[in-house]
Amino acid sequence: MSKTVSIRGAVTANNSAGEIAQAVTKLVDRIYFKNGITDSEVVNIMLSVSGDLTSFSPARALREAGHNVPLMSCVEPNVDGSLANCIRVMVTAQSEHPISHVYLGGARALRTDITANYAIALDGPSGAGKSTVAKIVAKKLGITYLDTGALYRALGLKCLNEGVSPSDSATVKNCLENVSVDIVYTDGIQRVMLDGEDVSGKIRTPEVSMAASAVSAIPYVREKLLGIQRDIAKSNSVILDGRDIGTVVLPSAEFKFFLTASAEIRAKRRFDELIEKGNKVVYEDIYNDVITRDHNDSTRAVAPLKCAYDAEEIVSDNMTAEEVADKIISDVAEVVGL
Numbered sequence: 313m314s315k316t317v318s319i320r321g322a323v324t325a326n327n328s329a330g331e332i333a334q335a336v337t338k339l340v341d342r343i344y345f346k347n348g349i350t351d352s353e354v355v356n357i358m359l360s361v362s363g364d365l366t367s368f369s370p371a372r373a374l375r376e377a378g379h380n381v382p383l384m385s386c387v388e389p390n391v392d393g394s395l396a397n398c399i400r401v402m403v404t405a406q407s408e409h410p411i412s413h414v415y416l417g418g419a420r421a422l423r424t425d426i427t428a429n430y431a432i433a434l435d436g437p438s439g440a441g442k443s444t445v446a447k448i449v450a451k452k453l454g455i456t457y458l459d460t461g462a463l464y465r466a467l468g469l470k471c472l473n474e475g476v477s478p479s480d481s482a483t484v485k486n487c488l489e490n491v492s493v494d495i496v497y498t499d500g501i502q503r504v505m506l507d508g509e510d511v512s513g514k515i516r517t518p519e520v521s522m523a524a525s526a527v528s529a530i531p532y533v534r535e536k537l538l539g540i541q542r543d544i545a546k547s548n549s550v551i552l553d554g555r556d557i558g559t560v561v562l563p564s565a566e567f568k569f570f571l572t573a574s575a576e577i578r579a580k581r582r583f584d585e586l587i588e589k590g591n592k593v594v595y596e597d598i599y600n601d602v603i604t605r606d607h608n609d610s611t612r613a614v615a616p617l618k619c620a621y622d623a624e625e626i627v628s629d630n631m632t633a634e635e636v637a638d639k640i641i642s643d644v645a646e647v648v649g650l
């Protein structure tokens with residue numbers, strides 16, 4: 313159900329017509345994208361500029377960029393301590409989504425309550441290259457990486473260890489009632505602890521993959537792992553990779569990407585990875601596992617794998633992990649102003 317909302321945003325620009333036009337257009341485009349709206353849902357856009365931005369009217373810039381909505385801009389009174397070279401906006405719109413305010417670059421200083429830490433949600437099917445990409449992004453941006461699949465894998469392993477069928481929700485619940493699963497970082501590398509044991513190596517087998525996919529469909533399991541994922545995102549800038557990060561775990565993540573690739577390419581990548589680690593595997597088995605896991609992950613009733621309305625889809629068939637990471641980093645840099 314849609315309701316009328318007011319979305320705030322701000323950006324800084326130098327006092328030239330071109331820069332003002334570019335900055336305000338970028339700001340409004342991002343507000344539209346993050347809030348899942350277009351001109352059709354907008355009631356009006358009000359803009360104000362600090363007194364030093366005299367070269368151009370931001371309302372005129374939006375009109376010239378093709379926005380066909382009621383627009384108004386005005387100059388703010390000069391108040392001691394106010395941010396220089398600043399354009400502020402309020403978009404009033406009909407929206408069915410939670411509000412996402414947008415503060416870009418230098419203007420992020422205005423709202424450190426919402427801009428101090430940022431989160432990047434990286435979702436997508438198995439084998440799309442999420443973890444490789446997330447590791448590169450985390451390293452280059454100097455932020456924390458959490459591979460959430462490792463948590464489901466650890467619980468899948470626990471079921472296998474205990475001889476419990478990972479798809480039998482009642483027995484799985486019993487088996488996992490008192491389990492302890494934890495994430496620790498040693499030299500920036502994530503380790504997964506299961507009942508105090510480091511299982512980071514043991515969770516990477518095809519058997520554990522299938523068990524993880526099965527236990528991840530159980531609501532009790534998803535609920536159990538929610539807190540640990542959110543806690544890590546609370547006090548750090550983070551990148552989390554998974555299936556439901558942008559939709560369930562961190563729905564208000566500032567950056568969301570949905571990374572995908574064809575099933576053949578994903579199976580080939582997983583196959584190469586396992587062979588490199590010395591596993592004896594057959595490509596057809598890996599391909600069939602990919603298809604089965606895609607089906608399980610996207611058709612389960614709770615938190616199914618799907619692209620969030622405010623996520624950018626990246627198809628990586630013809631891209632290297634570095635290229636995908638560079639794309640994500642440049643998107644983040646545009647907003648954060650790195």
Ligand code: DC
Pocket residue numbers: 438439460461462464465521524525526528529553554555556557605609
């Ligand atoms: O990303 P991965 O292959 O390590 O994930 C293992 C399984 O865990 C996967 O089949 C689906 C599940 N999973 C999930 O349901 N939600 C997440 N956020 C991460 C993984």
